[in-house]
Amino acid sequence: MQDSFDVTTIIFLALAVFVIWRLRSVLGQKTGAERSPFKPVDRSRTEPQARSDGDNVVRLPGADRVQAAPPTAAAPRDWRGIAEPGSEVARGLEACVQAEPGFDPRAFVEGAKSAYEAIMIAFAKGDRKTLRGLLSKEVGEAFERAIAERERNRQTLETTFVSIDKAEIVAVEVRNRVAHVTVRFLSNLITATRNADGKVVDGSAETVVEVPDVWTFSRTLGSRDPNWQLVATEAGA
Secondary structure, three states, rough: OHHHHHHHHHHHHHHHHHHHHHHHHHHOOOOOOOOOOOOOOOOOOOOOOOOOOOOOOOOOOHHHHOOOOOOOOOOOOOOOOOOOOOOHHHHHHHHHHHHHHOOOOOHHHHHHHHHHHHHHHHHHHHHHHHHHHEEEEHHHHHHHHHHHHHOOOOEEEEEEEEOOOOOEEEEEEOOOOEEEEEEEEEEEEEEEEOOOOOEEEEOOOOOOOEEEEEEEEEEEEEOOOOOOOOEEEEEEE
């Protein structure tokens, strides 16, 4: 009886060992050092790959920016609030978009307003470093002469922006991909020039004045440099 029990027990033990061995050979053994079978994907860095299996196509990066050839009789864009349809300004803006499809006149106007304020404040402070990156050589030289003369006279200029009430594109010219966009500004400023004793010798430290200016900005369309430079200034009417 004891021998029979021992043989049966040995058989079951052998079967159990066999089953455990098979399970381990099929499932493997977890040691804590394995990588997950699902590799993490960083969506911000992963580039989609092109596929050619019928309709299941993953678009390549930048495909949305590819511009189809414009039709010969394309409908005029809606420049409402920027330019009158059929006007010289509208035609100039169309030429800008043809040379650089990403050109946005509305964004340009907002950028021009920021540049106008930055240049005016930098000029008042005599901040040559800021002006250097925003002005063409010719305009930069004119601004430098004015700043140097002010310094020789030991004068300081104070400029405070109250508001920019208007910024409108009044002319656009594109030649050989170089755009010249002229903007008329109407701003409210407090501006005063003081002598070495701190006395106001020009303008007013308290009075808000309305100042019209006409500035022309230029840039080579389609270039990698996104910055526009001030290339001409004149007093507005």
